[in-house]
Amino acid sequence: MSVLENLAQAIIAGDAMAAKSLTEAALQEGATPSTVIKEGLIAGMDVISRRFKAREIFVPEVLIAARAMHSGLDVLKPLLASSGQKAAGQVVMGSAKGDLHDIGKNLVIMMLEGAGFEVTDLGVDVAPERFVQAVQEQKPHAIGISSLLTTTMPAMGKTIEALAAANVRDQVKVVIGGAPVTQRYADEIGADGYAPDASAAVELIKNLVG
Amino acid sequence: MEIAFNGSDYHILKGVLSVVVSDIQPLTPKRRFMSALLGGRQDGRVPVGNPTSVISVEVMDKVGIYFPEAHLDAEMMAELAATSHELLGYDTVTPYFSVQQEAAALGGEVDWGGPNMMPAMRDHPMTPPEKIEISEALLEHPALKVVLDSLTILRKHYGDYVAVCGKVMGPWTLSYHVVGVEPFLMMILDDPDRVRRYLDVLKEMTIMFARAQYQAGADLVTIADHATGDLVSPDTYRDFLIPVHREIIQRVGGPNILHICGQTIDRLEHFITAGFDCFHVESKVDIESACQLVKGRMSLVGNINNPTTLLFGTPEDVRADCIKAVDAGIDMLAAECAIPLTTPLANLRAIAETAEEYRRTK
Numbered sequence: 001m002s003v004l005e006n007l008a009q010a011i012i013a014g015d016a017m018a019a020k021s022l023t024e025a026a027l028q029e030g031a032t033p034s035t036v037i038k039e040g041l042i043a044g045m046d047v048i049s050r051r052f053k054a055r056e057i058f059v060p061e062v063l064i065a066a067r068a069m070h071s072g073l074d075v076l077k078p079l080l081a082s083s084g085q086k087a088a089g090q091v092v093m094g095s096a097k098g099d100l101h102d103i104g105k106n107l108v109i110m111m112l113e114g115a116g117f118e119v120t121d122l123g124v125d126v127a128p129e130r131f132v133q134a135v136q137e138q139k140p141h142a143i144g145i146s147s148l149l150t151t152t153m154p155a156m157g158k159t160i161e162a163l164a165a166a167n168v169r170d171q172v173k174v175v176i177g178g179a180p181v182t183q184r185y186a187d188e189i190g191a192d193g194y195a196p197d198a199s200a201a202v203e204l205i206k207n208l209v210g
Numbered sequence: 211m212e213i214a215f216n217g218s219d220y221h222i223l224k225g226v227l228s229v230v231v232s233d234i235q236p237l238t239p240k241r242r243f244m245s246a247l248l249g250g251r252q253d254g255r256v257p258v259g260n261p262t263s264v265i266s267v268e269v270m271d272k273v274g275i276y277f278p279e280a281h282l283d284a285e286m287m288a289e290l291a292a293t294s295h296e297l298l299g300y301d302t303v304t305p306y307f308s309v310q311q312e313a314a315a316l317g318g319e320v321d322w323g324g325p326n327m328m329p330a331m332r333d334h335p336m337t338p339p340e341k342i343e344i345s346e347a348l349l350e351h352p353a354l355k356v357v358l359d360s361l362t363i364l365r366k367h368y369g370d371y372v373a374v375c376g377k378v379m380g381p382w383t384l385s386y387h388v389v390g391v392e393p394f395l396m397m398i399l400d401d402p403d404r405v406r407r408y409l410d411v412l413k414e415m416t417i418m419f420a421r422a423q424y425q426a427g428a429d430l431v432t433i434a435d436h437a438t439g440d441l442v443s444p445d446t447y448r449d450f451l452i453p454v455h456r457e458i459i460q461r462v463g464g465p466n467i468l469h470i471c472g473q474t475i476d477r478l479e480h481f482i483t484a485g486f487d488c489f490h491v492e493s494k495v496d497i498e499s500a501c502q503l504v505k506g507r508m509s510l511v512g513n514i515n516n517p518t519t520l521l522f523g524t525p526e527d528v529r530a531d532c533i534k535a536v537d538a539g540i541d542m543l544a545a546e547c548a549i550p551l552t553t554p555l556a557n558l559r560a561i562a563e564t565a566e567e568y569r570r571t572k
Binding site for chain 2: 014055057058059060061063064067098100102103106149150151153154179180181182184185
């Protein structure tokens, strides 16, 4: 197997140390940072994403794969900054106001990064105004709002209203997700999309901003 | 405590109606629910319970008792818990509305929220398993004592007629509380022995608190232990939790309900192996498949959908969900999980109303 194939395997196995050394080895062999990301890190995360969707693996496996991916990305980041590498798109993510849960949101972030997106994480309990501010300042292609609680779902609709009030609603795609969220609810509040799981969220955002 | 309602008359009246309809001696709410829990005789009126909270803002308004005070005051907790019988017509009363009472006792920083927000942990104590000490003294912690005292109050007022339902967190959920969900999930693969050490020490908390709840007056106890299919594999449940849950059930001894939210069809067989009397099943699980799989080896309670049916649906939608579950063979009806705080009262009432009208025929 090539170094990049081995790197993808290390991501799939969640082996952070191997991912780091194989990333370095790939660079030494002359691979460009973008090739390492595409054929090593993203290739590995694609497999993880597919297996997760098929319920062959569960959240722990995704978490350690993402950790391995980050240990490779840490090697590449300084090089990417100097080479002016273009990301697949910019996304701002956060849990809805009042919601302290972050695992679903973090999974989406990891998968998005694995798919080559640049993600800003606003964290948990994010007020509508903070989403508006992030859209005005960073001009992302999409924002993603997550909610695990039916009690915090209304804050997603309020965020969309706040974006409209600030006249930036048409500048950004809004996608929502989380255990209690449904397509019907997304339609009701005027979101651009809903995804039932992290893999689907990445597909959705790719389609919306592609 | 002054109980403002006169619930017994309401149920005697319903009981008379039941005789006319079915000509079978009606059971009391408590006997009906406990019998169904243990797979026994029924009177046709489908039992309705609440293994988890059915408190809503509208319910709080009706009795003038609110979160967060009701999480930490035994009389308020008991009076609010009584509403599931008095206002909603259910067969159970269940204090302990959140999942955070033990978290506070274990040293976590809990934000107790408000009428519109359930309690949540602000940080995790990260205590290593070797440093966690579970002793009887913890039962005196205000966050645990309040549950025990409210069970005693409910027992005194309702013990002869309504099933008094306690609730404890299992060692898996307690581990989430102690170290955080993500770090604990990664530990499953990074250091499975450490996971076992956490489960081993934290199960003592579950056992101690559950025993104390029966002694305080609970007829049954819900054990919530969120090893859900939304997070971990069925093999993870089998390898880590079957032995631990077996031990908990053996040492606790009283009637129990396991509560795990999310998709669980792939591990129902494991819950039976562990030995639970009953499982609180969510609407993500297809109820017909679940009933066919379980075949009476474990009772099932649930599975009325929260976010779509109870929160945004109409009483007719609730009725349709209830009938589907009853026809599939569910043993007792209940909301699938702790309800959203803005759930309409009419929808919560529709569960027991449907159980009264739509009697089980097979």
